Amino acid sequence: MNHYETVFILTPVLSDDQVKEAVKKFRDLITAKGGEVIWEEDWGLKKLAYPIQHKKTGFYHLIEFKLDPEAVKDLDLAFRRDERVIRHLIVKLDKYAAEWAEKRREKIKESKKS
16 A cells, blocks of 8 residues: 545535535545545645636645555546546655655644644
């Protein structure tokens, strides 16, 4: 299993429940394919750098996970087929990026405690 990170942007016309449902769909797909979700962050509604499909904002979400490379193709296909997703990116993390992501997670956990 390789270490991956995905960031996807959902259309801004969705309600909170619809956003949670979409995120749950992708999280469940990862676990159904034998993967493990390591970390998840909801970045909320943010302004896009440029308009996409005539929309200027979108709901950003990050998921860090471990998954078999063949199953990543299925995840990519699910992102492409879902009309709620306006952009997505899946990145394989090397050992240095994984270490950096772990430090980042720890920093976020510490800041939430204070």
